[in-house]
Amino acid sequence: MPRRLLDRTNSALERFLPEQRLFMKSDDSTRFLRLRPLTQASVLAVGTVLFGWSIVATSLLFIDNISEGSSEQQAAISQKAFEDRLDSLSSERDSRASEALAAQERFQTALGQVSQMQSALLQSEEHRRELETGLHVVQQTLRRVMNERDAAKDELAGLQTGSDGSVNPAARTADMSETVKMLSNALGDVATERDDATKEAEAARQETEQLALSKRQLEQRNDQIFSTLEDAVTISMAPFDKMFKQAGLNTDKILAEIRKGYSGSGGPLGVTMSSKSPAALTEDDKRAASILKKLDEINMYRIAADKLPFQLPLKSQFRYSSPYGYRWGRLHAGVDMALPVGNHVLAPADGVVIASEVEHGYGNVIKIQHEFGVSTVYGHLSKRRVKKGQKVSQGDWIGDTGNTGRSTGPHLHYEIRLGGKPVDPMTFIKAAKNVF
Incomplete structure (x- = not known):
C-alpha cells in the first residue's frame, strides 16, 4: 500500500517535476542517481522553508535593531525629563525651605515685638491706675477743703452779725480773711493738680488705645505669617508622606525610630514654650508649636529618606x-x-x-x-x-x-x-x- 501511494504521488508530480538522472562517471564505470519527482519536491520544499526562515529571521533582527535604537532614544528623553523634573522639584523645595526659614525668623522678631508691646501696655495700665488713684485722692482733698471753706464763711458771717463783745470782731474777721485766702490758694493749687492729673490720665488713655491698635495690627500680621508658614509646611510635607505611603512603609513607625536617635532639643524658643503651662499658652503659641512640630516631622522625613533606597x-x-x-x-x-x-x-x-x-x-x-x-x-x-x-x-x-x-x-x-x-x-x- 505505501509503495502504491508513492507511485501515485510520483505520477501526479511528474507533470511538473519530471524524473531526473544525475550521472557520475569514473575511470572504469559510469553510475547515475535517479531523482524521483517526490524527491525533487521534498528538496524544493526544504529549500523554500530555509529561504523563508532566513528572510523572517533577518527581518526580525532588523526590526529589533531599529526598536532598540528607538528605545534608547526614548530612554534618553525620559531620563532628561526626569532629571529636569528633579532639578525643578529640588529648586522648589529649596525655595520653600528658604521661605519657611525667613517666615520663622519674622515670627521670632514679631514675638519679641509683641512681648515688648505687652510690657509697655502693662506699664501704661499701671501708670493709668496710679493716676486714677491720685485723682481720687485729689478730689477727696478738694471736697474737704471746700467744706472747710464753706464752714469758715459761715463762721465769718455769724461773727459779723451776732457778736456779743467778748471777742474782737475786727481781729476775728482778719483771721478768717487770712484763713479764707489760704484756703482759696490751696483750692487753686488742688484744682491745678486735678487738671494736670486729668490731662495725664487722658494722655495715658490715648497711649493705651494706640498700643491696643498696634497690638491688633501685629496680631493680624502674625496671623498672616502663621498662615503662610502653615501652607508652606503642608505643601512641603505632602510629597514626603505620599512617597513613603506609595513605597508601602509604615510612616508612624519610621518617624518614631528616627526620633529615638535624634531626640536632642534646646534653644531659647524651646525653653520659653516648655516653661509655660498649657493653660497659659495663647493661640499664637499653640499655632507656633504646631508649625514647629510639622517642621520637625519634615526633618524626620528627610533623615528617613536618606536612610532608605529612594x-x-x-x-x-x-x-x-x-x-x-x-x-x-x-x-x-x-x-x-x-x-x-x-x-x-x-x-x-x-x-x-x-x-x-x-x-x-x-x-x-x-x-x-x-x-x-x-x-x-x-x-x-x-x-x-x-x-x-x-x-x-x-x-x-x-x-x-x-x-x-x-x-x-x-x-x-x-x-x-x-x-x-x-x-x-x-x-x-x-x-x-x-x-x-
Whole structure:
C-alpha cells in the first residue's frame, strides 16, 4: 500500500517535476542517481522553508535593531525629563525651605515685638491706675477743703452779725480773711493738680488705645505669617508622606525610630514654650508649636529618606532590560538596568555592607543593610569597591557595572528586600518621583 501511494504521488508530480538522472562517471564505470519527482519536491520544499526562515529571521533582527535604537532614544528623553523634573522639584523645595526659614525668623522678631508691646501696655495700665488713684485722692482733698471753706464763711458771717463783745470782731474777721485766702490758694493749687492729673490720665488713655491698635495690627500680621508658614509646611510635607505611603512603609513607625536617635532639643524658643503651662499658652503659641512640630516631622522625613533606597543606584544613562516578576516559573527578584561595563554603581542610601563576594548566579555581588529592615543587592558587577562591615553613605561609589555570573550581557541586577523578602524596586523608584 505505501509503495502504491508513492507511485501515485510520483505520477501526479511528474507533470511538473519530471524524473531526473544525475550521472557520475569514473575511470572504469559510469553510475547515475535517479531523482524521483517526490524527491525533487521534498528538496524544493526544504529549500523554500530555509529561504523563508532566513528572510523572517533577518527581518526580525532588523526590526529589533531599529526598536532598540528607538528605545534608547526614548530612554534618553525620559531620563532628561526626569532629571529636569528633579532639578525643578529640588529648586522648589529649596525655595520653600528658604521661605519657611525667613517666615520663622519674622515670627521670632514679631514675638519679641509683641512681648515688648505687652510690657509697655502693662506699664501704661499701671501708670493709668496710679493716676486714677491720685485723682481720687485729689478730689477727696478738694471736697474737704471746700467744706472747710464753706464752714469758715459761715463762721465769718455769724461773727459779723451776732457778736456779743467778748471777742474782737475786727481781729476775728482778719483771721478768717487770712484763713479764707489760704484756703482759696490751696483750692487753686488742688484744682491745678486735678487738671494736670486729668490731662495725664487722658494722655495715658490715648497711649493705651494706640498700643491696643498696634497690638491688633501685629496680631493680624502674625496671623498672616502663621498662615503662610502653615501652607508652606503642608505643601512641603505632602510629597514626603505620599512617597513613603506609595513605597508601602509604615510612616508612624519610621518617624518614631528616627526620633529615638535624634531626640536632642534646646534653644531659647524651646525653653520659653516648655516653661509655660498649657493653660497659659495663647493661640499664637499653640499655632507656633504646631508649625514647629510639622517642621520637625519634615526633618524626620528627610533623615528617613536618606536612610532608605529612594535614590537610583546609577547616574549614567541606562535602559530597563528586565522587570521584577516571574520568568519561566522562577521569580526574577529585581530589575535589570542595561548599560556598558565600568559605570559607577552608587549606594542609594546610608547603610552597612553585609556581603561583598562572588556568589553563584550573581557573580560579583554586594549587599547593603539599611535602616528599618530594608536591604539592597547589586549583582553581576565587574569590580567591588567596598568590603564587608564597611559603612557607606548615600551616593558613595560601591562598585562598577559588569557581566559576571549568569548574565547574557553587561547590566546591573538591582534588588530591594524588606525583612529579607524581595519587593519590586520600581515601587521605591516611582515613589521617589514625588520628592526627588
